[in-house]
Amino acid sequence: MELKYHQFGLVCVIMLLPLMCTSQDSFTCSRATYYGSPECTANPTGACGFGEYGTAINDGSVAGVSWLWRNGSGCGACYQVRCKIAEYCDDYGAYVVVTDFGVGDRTDFIMSPRAYSRLAKNEDASAELFKYGVVDVEYKRVPCRYGGYNIIVKVNERSYNPHYLAIVTLYVGGTQDITAVQFWQEDCKEWRPMRRAFGTVFDVENPPRGDIKLRFQVTGSAGVYWVESKTFITSDWKAGASYDTQIQLE
Incomplete structure (x- = not known):
């Protein structure tokens, strides 16, 4: 009987190790x-x-x-x-x-x-x-804390106006992740996806002419939801340019 109790106790300890x-x-x-x-x-x-x-x-x-x-x-x-x-x-x-x-x-x-x-x-x-x-x-x-910084969209150095646009998002606060990015296609009146090129770089070939509106899919403890940038990437964008979205995640 003592051996059985000893074995049971050992099993309990082994099972609890990952929880510890x-x-x-x-x-x-x-x-x-x-x-x-x-x-x-x-x-x-x-x-x-x-x-x-x-x-x-x-x-x-x-x-x-x-x-x-x-x-x-x-x-x-x-x-x-x-x-x-x-x-x-x-x-x-x-x-x-x-x-x-x-x-x-x-x-x-x-x-x-x-x-x-x-x-x-x-x-x-x-x-x-x-x-x-x-x-x-x-x-x-x-949580990430960037006191005073909103989410910044930076145009990747490989971008070339007007044929190829790649962006990276900086200063994403809180504990949420940006898992997708879309741009507004005015002539179709719909949101279109950007491709995740690598890491946190999203891109699109032949982006819309004119100012570009973005929205971001956010995933975290609050679930999955979309947040729209309050500003535009202007039509004269250049590689290396940065744009303040005027939004921040907490």
Whole structure:
């Protein structure tokens, strides 16, 4: 009888182990590493398509992710990541923005050196964490906060007026994802889809002439819904131009 109880208890412990990694404050257990960069910044040609924005946002505390990338819809999401070596790790950890895709040694996060260093309590502890290379972490998604910034639509550098338009959305706040983009086709009186080219870059060949109205499909805890930009991409748009949509997600 004692053996049966012991076996039952062992089964219970095994079944509870995954829950122990996800129940505390909604944190999920994983692993994190960092990539080499002399300037401690991110890759400006990252898979999200953010360009230089992806190296400077959040003071360079950014990360590439694996399955959290979600075919690009996870680009721009914000996470709190904290490591689990009590001797070296800060209680709060690091706040990172997803700007790239990356696969490491069973890791969910490949962090910029600047972000990785913020996992540590102090400079000495940071040096020790860099020696580890890969550390056990726990993470959770947190709202992105861009104090005063609305969602910005930037015309991708590969665009060419009037034959090809590609855009990327910047400063998406809250915990929602932009999962689709459409433009208004005035002559047909209907919304037409843009193609997700890669990451968070959406494009269309032969876009409408004249000013261009956009709307965004938003997916999050509130479900799936559409939000229209309150402004237009003007007819004289050029590669690199940015437009304030005058909308923000909370």
